[in-house]
Amino acid sequence: MGKLSATSVKAATRPGRHGDGDGFFLVIQASGAKSWVCHVQKNGSRRDFGLGSATKVALALARERAREIRTWVEMGLDPLFERRKLQGIPPFRQAAAKVIASHGKNWRNEKHAKQWLQTLDSYVFPEISDLQVHDVTGPMIRNVLSEIWLSKPETARRVRQRIGTVLDWVYASGYRDSEAPVRAVTKGLPRDGCDFTALRL
Structure with a gap:
């Protein structure tokens, strides 16, 4: 089957997959909707990645x-995560703002949101505010907590939990390719610190 052209894409009406080569297809639904799909296979695993509507994304751009x-698959990278990176990974402060906004509707009053922001502003933002969320590491979080681990155990407990909540959102949103490095940070802190297992949002 020959490669697709802008003319053939526009004229195509038969539902199904119309191949361009190397796992790249124009997909036409029974409704007539057209979209681009890239099919990849590596180590026995098969995945399809949508590349956008054929009415909005030009053939040349879809091929690119x-x-x-x-290329990402051959390099062992996750295409979904890499595409998120191209869209722009937010700094920690911006991610925290999104989390506070999304949870705010479930909080009984504005006081809780202000407490969240005040805690992060006092103890977290000075250290990792402008750091992109996929670069936040366990040692960085441990360093934040070490300043208040013994002197302000309740505050430290809340700081750890709130950092974890932000990074859980980051992971779920595809901005990290690994889960939050929060769970094990207490191993590097004094044993007399507070118990972090009880508090939830």
């Missing part, structure tokens, strides 16, 4: 996106 995905 497909090439990027194939």
